[in-house]
Amino acid sequence: MTNGPRTVLLGATGYLGRVTARALVERGLSPILAGRDGRKLSQLADELGGLDFRIADARDRGSLTALINPGDVVLSTITPFRTVGEEVVRAAVTRRAHYLDVAPEPPFVRTVFQKWGRPAREAGVVVMPSVGFSFSPGNIAGAAALQEAGSAATRVQVAYFVLGDFDQASFSAGVLESVTGALFEPGLVRRDGVIESEMPGRRERTYTIDGMERTAISVGGPEHFTLAQFQPRVRDVDVYIGWLRPDPNGKSLLPKSATSTARLSPGRAITKMMHRRMVREATGGPDSAGRTAMVSMVVAEAQDQAGNTLARVTLTGPNPYDLTARLLAWHAIAVPNCGPTVAGATGPVNAFGLTAAIEGARQAGLERVD
Known part of the structure; x- marks a missing residue:
């Protein structure tokens, strides 16, 4: 998928990052792979058909700002979020980019909602923590x-x-x-x-x-x-x-x-x-x-x-792992279509509506059994 907002995947060479990168490609996206190890990034980019990749460090605010463009959809699989996650949120909101992560860490989730909800709303972007199996x-x-x-x-x-x-x-x-x-x-x-x-x-x-x-x-x-x-x-x-x-x-x-x-x-x-x-x-x-x-x-x-x-x-x-990767891929496609009324810190149901969120979950492999 060459048109539309860029999808930027941080932590691409980690275990979940690699699974997510493949899920994104399977959904027709061409994510920009980002991380600290250029050799691993180059290898993964080649394996997935010649994707673009960039070296970036979650602890380096300058490298994040240089990586992210306005309108991007930033996906973060970098762990642990409680020590390295907030700079990515800051960079995304500052650059007016949507932000999604896979954080299963309650203190970080609270920080995203209570500290970054208002700045994201003012920037007109969605920040959505814990996209994936958790939670x-x-x-x-x-x-x-x-x-x-x-x-x-x-x-x-x-x-x-x-x-x-x-x-x-x-x-x-x-x-x-x-x-x-x-x-x-x-x-x-x-x-x-x-x-x-x-x-x-x-x-x-x-x-x-x-x-x-x-x-x-x-x-x-x-x-x-x-x-x-x-x-x-x-x-x-x-x-x-x-x-x-x-x-x-x-x-x-x-x-x-x-x-x-x-x-x-x-x-x-x-x-x-x-x-x-x-x-x-x-x-x-x-x-x-x-x-x-x-x-x-x-x-x-x-x-x-x-x-x-x-x-x-x-x-x-x-x-x-596969569920998280597929959910991230569906969200990466859906979130740019969110209107300004849902900007801020939110979840899938509030961002897309319950019917659409259920359909996204179904496409990721979730089925109701009762």
């Missing part, structure tokens, strides 16, 4: 559940699961650094219409999936912002992830001891040491067969004030 499906499923539940719904609970045959080696170092590192940072929750700080894992909930009980722990996500944008009567929003804790088959990203002590002072030092070792030992990420063995699932429930479930929406799709 676009929950935005879509939660909004669909709210719509089905009707006016009595004031609460939403969203939970994410990874099913299938996976282990620690199924996750790249970037994912491990972002997701597990976020366990040690203040998260967020929406209570009585107010965004509050809350450490991850403070609450737990058990879901029965395929006849098996799976424990999920509370985390922060963009749903705390976006579902209230979609339906202002929403007062409480909870987000859970169920792939950090063991299910009865022992499938998890971290052992129970790690997730249960991450928020407790006596266990933090030990858990941080486990986290650092796990990231050091991480491989480059799963091969195509390893990705195929995993399945993504999100469950959203709309509830009344008393906690009664009024509607439930369950979506399943491909593994988190």
Whole structure:
């Protein structure tokens, strides 16, 4: 696709970056690949048919400003976002470019919405964090559940699961650094219409999936912002992830001891040491067969004030990597068509409308199963 806004992919040579680059090309885009390693960029550009590439460093404001043009769609897969992500947001907004990322880190999500929402709105551009398995499906499923539940719904609970045959080696170092590192940072929750700080894992909930009980722990996500944008009567929003804790088959990203002590002072030092070792030992990420063995699932429930479930929406799709890459590709095509009324920090439903967001999710491989 040669006409229209440029698509700029930062972090292109990382594991998720490479998967995303291929997904963009499959959708007809010709992204500009950007990163710090010129040799790797050149190799990937050649593999994908001779794409353009640029050397840029997320820690170097000047290189980012030189890279980004007004009207661009900037995609960031650089991790961890809590240390290197904000300069990319700043550069995109300053240069009046749309910005999308894959951040699964609650503190960074909060920064994007609360610090960069207004500047993005004034610049007439969209900034959308957490496009991908974490956490676009929950935005879509939660909004669909709210719509089905009707006016009595004031609460939403969203939970994410990874099913299938996976282990620690199924996750790249970037994912491990972002997701597990976020366990040690203040998260967020929406209570009585107010965004509050809350450490991850403070609450737990058990879901029965395929006849098996799976424990999920509370985390922060963009749903705390976006579902209230979609339906202002929403007062409480909870987000859970169920792939950090063991299910009865022992499938998890971290052992129970790690997730249960991450928020407790006596266990933090030990858990941080486990986290650092796990990231050091991480491989480059799963091969195509390893990705195929995993399945993504999100469950959203709309509830009344008393906690009664009024509607439930369950979506399943491909593994988190391919799902994220395909969602990013669809968003990269769709976001330039957003009008000025949706400029600012937002989610897919508020940017494109629920019907279009559901269609985008379907094209990425997400299907409703209930």
